[in-house]
Amino acid sequence: MTVNPAHRAAELRAELAEHNYRYHVLDDPSIPDADYDALLRELIALEAAHPELQTEDSPTRRVGASGSRDFAEVVHDIPMLSLDNAFDDVDAPDDTGRFAAIADFVRRIENRLDIADPLFSVEPKLDGLAISLRYEHGVFVRGATRGDGSKGEDVTANLRTVKTIPLRLRGSGWPELLEVRGEVYMPRAAFEAYNAKARETGEKVLANPRNGAAGSLRQKDAQESAKRPLAFYAYAVYLPATPEQNLGERHSAALARLREWGFPVAPEVGTARGLAGLIAYYRRIGERRDSLPYDIDGVVYKLDDYAGQREMGFVSRAPRWAIAHKFPAQEKSTVLEDIYINIGRTGAATPTARLVPVHVGGVTVTNATLHNADQIARLDVRIGDTVIVRRAGDVIPEIVRVVPHLRPAGAKPWHMPGTCPVCRSEIVREEGEAVWRCSGGLACAAQLVQAIFHFGSRRAMDIDGLGERYIESLCEFGYVKSVADLYALGIDDFVEMKRRADERDGTTPETVKAGKVATKWAENLVDGIAASRRTSLERFLYSLGIKHVGESTAKALAAWLGDLERIRHMPWPLFTFVPDVGGEVARSIGHFFDQPGNQQVIDALLARGVDVGAPQPPAAKLRDKLTWAELLAAAAIPRLTPVRARQLAALGGADELLQSEIDALVAGGLPDKVAEAFVLWRAEPEHAALLVRCAAALEQLLQVTPQSSAAPARPLDGKTIVLTGTLEAMSRDEAKDRLEALGAKVSGSVSKKTDLVVAGPGAGSKLDKANELGIAIWDEARLLGFLAEQGAS
DNA sequence: CAACCTCGAGTTCA
DNA sequence: CTCGAGGTTG
Numbered sequence: 001m002t003v004n005p006a007h008r009a010a011e012l013r014a015e016l017a018e019h020n021y022r023y024h025v026l027d028d029p030s031i032p033d034a035d036y037d038a039l040l041r042e043l044i045a046l047e048a049a050h051p052e053l054q055t056e057d058s059p060t061r062r063v064g065a066s067g068s069r070d071f072a073e074v075v076h077d078i079p080m081l082s083l084d085n086a087f088d089d090v091d092a093p094d095d096t097g098r099f100a101a102i103a104d105f106v107r108r109i110e111n112r113l114d115i116a117d118p119l120f121s122v123e124p125k126l127d128g129l130a131i132s133l134r135y136e137h138g139v140f141v142r143g144a145t146r147g148d149g150s151k152g153e154d155v156t157a158n159l160r161t162v163k164t165i166p167l168r169l170r171g172s173g174w175p176e177l178l179e180v181r182g183e184v185y186m187p188r189a190a191f192e193a194y195n196a197k198a199r200e201t202g203e204k205v206l207a208n209p210r211n212g213a214a215g216s217l218r219q220k221d222a223q224e225s226a227k228r229p230l231a232f233y234a235y236a237v238y239l240p241a242t243p244e245q246n247l248g249e250r251h252s253a254a255l256a257r258l259r260e261w262g263f264p265v266a267p268e269v270g271t272a273r274g275l276a277g278l279i280a281y282y283r284r285i286g287e288r289r290d291s292l293p294y295d296i297d298g299v300v301y302k303l304d305d306y307a308g309q310r311e312m313g314f315v316s317r318a319p320r321w322a323i324a325h326k327f328p329a330q331e332k333s334t335v336l337e338d339i340y341i342n343i344g345r346t347g348a349a350t351p352t353a354r355l356v357p358v359h360v361g362g363v364t365v366t367n368a369t370l371h372n373a374d375q376i377a378r379l380d381v382r383i384g385d386t387v388i389v390r391r392a393g394d395v396i397p398e399i400v401r402v403v404p405h406l407r408p409a410g411a412k413p414w415h416m417p418g419t420c421p422v423c424r425s426e427i428v429r430e431e432g433e434a435v436w437r438c439s440g441g442l443a444c445a446a447q448l449v450q451a452i453f454h455f456g457s458r459r460a461m462d463i464d465g466l467g468e469r470y471i472e473s474l475c476e477f478g479y480v481k482s483v484a485d486l487y488a489l490g491i492d493d494f495v496e497m498k499r500r501a502d503e504r505d506g507t508t509p510e511t512v513k514a515g516k517v518a519t520k521w522a523e524n525l526v527d528g529i530a531a532s533r534r535t536s537l538e539r540f541l542y543s544l545g546i547k548h549v550g551e552s553t554a555k556a557l558a559a560w561l562g563d564l565e566r567i568r569h570m571p572w573p574l575f576t577f578v579p580d581v582g583g584e585v586a587r588s589i590g591h592f593f594d595q596p597g598n599q600q601v602i603d604a605l606l607a608r609g610v611d612v613g614a615p616q617p618p619a620a621k622l623r624d625k626l627t628w629a630e631l632l633a634a635a636a637i638p639r640l641t642p643v644r645a646r647q648l649a650a651l652g653g654a655d656e657l658l659q660s661e662i663d664a665l666v667a668g669g670l671p672d673k674v675a676e677a678f679v680l681w682r683a684e685p686e687h688a689a690l691l692v693r694c695a696a697a698l699e700q701l702l703q704v705t706p707q708s709s710a711a712p713a714r715p716l717d718g719k720t721i722v723l724t725g726t727l728e729a730m731s732r733d734e735a736k737d738r739l740e741a742l743g744a745k746v747s748g749s750v751s752k753k754t755d756l757v758v759a760g761p762g763a764g765s766k767l768d769k770a771n772e773l774g775i776a777i778w779d780e781a782r783l784l785g786f787l788a789e790q791g792a793s
Numbered sequence: 794c795a796a797c798c799t800c801g802a803g804t805t806c807a
Numbered sequence: 808c809t810c811g812a813g814g815t816t817g
Contacts (some may be wrong), residue, residue, distance in 0.1 A: 071815065207807070267805055344803060350805090371810080396805055396808075435802095548813080550801045580799075582814050751798055 005046055008332065009053045012043040016059040017168060021262050044791065057167040071153035074144035077240040080130060082149060083324040099279055105323045106275045109303060113311060117274030119304045121251040122270045122281045125324055127187030127210045129217055129293040135178040138169040158217050159184070164232045166262035174261055174437065177241045184211040187293050190229030207363065209295050234263040237283055250304045268292070271304060282325055288744070289327065298326035332388045333403060334358035338383055339370065339414055341421050343446035345454050345545060345753040349416065349427050353374060353399060358654045360391045368397040372434050373416045382411040395513035419446065422446040440620035449475055451545050455483040459551055460543030461535055464528035465521070484604035486529055495524035537564055537612045546592045548585040556580060562616030568593050568602060571693040574701070576627045576634040583636055618705045626702050628653065631694050639677040644670060648678065654695035658688055714743030715790055719755045721746050724766040738787055750775065758783050
């Protein structure tokens with residue numbers, strides 16, 4: 001008698017699914033692994049012989065589909081949340097202070113819902129990847145990463161290989177359409193085992209379980225994914241068809257239901273009542289943190305009652321009914337091997353600690369900034385010290401303190417070296433400044449490299465593919481002595497440069513061994529450089545790297561003065577007519593253009609085809625400021641207050657003022673002291689020359705500056721807007737551009753002057769501050785609506 | 794001149 | 808993101 005293959009396949013599938021569930025979800029296997037494998041092999045053989053019998057939910061699908069392809073985009077019907085994070089205030093003297101953020105969270109709920117000690121669902125916060133699983137008629141049909149919350153990537157094939165994700169739901173009563181959210185993670189034991197094996201076979205070792213999980217899920221080849229031992233815990237469930245009706249009335253009950261349907265839920269999940277309950281849970285999990293089979297970085301509290309959740313609602317994308325309570329940043333001790341100096345673009349000499357590599361919060365830290373010499377003195381860090389390193393809320397490692405009793409005998413306090421380690425120029429400190437600087441300027445290789453890197457950076461000339469390493473080689477071998485030289489480079493230059501660099505390093509790339517020369521990268525670079533020629537005046541000014549001229553000052557200069565030729569020959573006091581430019585910045589700009597070398601570089605750039613667009617007349621708004629009195633007031637003449645400057649201006653133009661005797665000035669109403677100070681000042685030839693240049697430049701500006709014409713009023717004129725958090729439909733830059741096009745000023749920090757804050761998910765302190773100051777807050781949807789409206793009209 | 798607001802510059806690791 | 812310093816304002 002022959003067995004019906006279809007029947008047998010269904011039987012095997014049911015049996016395998018049951019064993020799988022017992023093994024992975026209940027952790028209570030009922031048959032030996034070998035028997036399980038035998039059943040699986042039988043099914044694989046059966047499906048191979050009868051391809052028509054293959055189904056979406058077959059356990060054989062866990063082996064992983066092969067073939068490489070890009071991940072399709074998945075739009076989440078219900079956006080995936082981002083939670084607000086709360087940290088302990090470790091400096092607080094008592095418990096109420098230490099858990100202030102959590103206490104606030106509970107209080108807000110109690111006040112708004114008018115209840116005491118609400119019930120929370122409490123969960124460990126796994127350090128993995130949030131994903132969303134979709135089930136239709138009980139069958140797993142699609143899995144996606146969180147992505148930015150509204151759009152993720154389709155990783156269905158890879159998720160099928162995760163054994164604890166049910167491919168078909170158990171039991172009954174599940175809705176036709178079901179979406180389950182949870183965390184894919186790599187259990188610690190699996191991580192260790194994987195790495196042990198990888199070390200043996202010489203394969204790449206995973207940095208930490210989290211990276212392991214992320215890397216595995218994004219494997220293009222699901223067969224590769226199948227080899228990585230991932231697991232899954234569910235923590236949320238939605239019915240996308242009727243989102244407002246979740247499963248039952250309580251989150252904890254919904255999770256219990258998920259368990260019945262075959263989803264694994266972390267055994268540490270439970271409920272807790274009121275602030276005291278939350279803190280007890282936090283402590284309990286914290287104590288067990290190291291002995292749990294997976295990495296966690298905190299716990300999550302969710303208001304258990306769904307009706308309450310709906311009432312609390314959202315601030316932008318973050319729910320007000322849930323919060324992540326993170327454990328304090330992990331601290332580790334290590335030994336400080338050396339302190340070396342980093343030279344920045346402006347010559348700033350930043351001491352950096354080289355550490356004996358240490359694992360902190362999931363990554364290996366080998367470097368940590370010490371900011372400046374003052375910081376080193378404050379911490380009293382010395383070479384050889386054992387130091388405590390922490391990766392705080394953000395990513396950047398910092399040295400918290402030294403362990404004094406572990407200091408080696410004879411360790412000496414550290415001092416800033418007198419000369420630059422790169423160019424041997426003197427390292428000096430400006431009066432009253434915290435930073436020490438290498439005085440070598442562009443003659444210092446480090447500063448030249450940084451200057452070129454800045455020039456090519458995205459917000460400056462935006463040269464694609466020009467990385468720091470290439471720049472270092474270009475400078476080292478003398479291909480480039482200024483940014484202008486970039487535009488004279490050809491493919492051959494880059495290839496030759498690379499060859500020399502490889503030679504020096506003693507490395508021979510595979511391509512050279514094969515007797516070929518790779519040139520694609522060089523072609524791309526040359527194209528990138530060529531494409532950067534067409535730029536704007538503001539980008540160009542920014543890319544020059546003038547001290548005190550960042551993006552926004554460059555933009556202001558371009559908008560108000562409009563013409564590179566005008567700007568590069570303007571006497572410095574005139575720059576103060578541009579808003580937010582004061583004496584210090586104006587002098588710095590003037591000083592930059594006074595250097596013949598800088599002028600030559602600009603000439604060379606223009607000669608090699610850099611195009612900053614057509615010159616514009618100065619902004620009409622400039623006109624009111626274009627007076628001789630204003631100019632004299634800006635010129636930093638000793639004792640000359642604005643009032644006195646007006647009196648002085650009334651006495652004549654540059655020629656008259658250079659010739660008038662003190663008597664005449666005093667007769668004109670100036671106090672003796674002021675007149676004397678002025679005469680003393682103008683005795684300096686360079687001051688006299690400045691006066692003449694200023695007068696001439698003012699004359700010229702007056703001729704070309706248009707009368708204030710009634711510019712069309714824009715809807716956001718005079719409004720100051722701050723963007724915070726992540727925007728999803730457009731980049732922050734794009735949002736900024738569009739708002740500015742409507743007349744708004746987009747600024748980086750919230751203050752009383754802010755009119756509006758646009759908050760995306762992940763918004764932090766800025767959002768809190770906006771709430772505190774009672775400033776209007778929009779979410780992205782509202783912004784998009786507004787922009788669409790404006791765009792239409 | 795003090796308080797407050799902005800901008801610029803520097804920073805780590807995968 | 809954070810610090811330090813420059814600019815503006817009351």
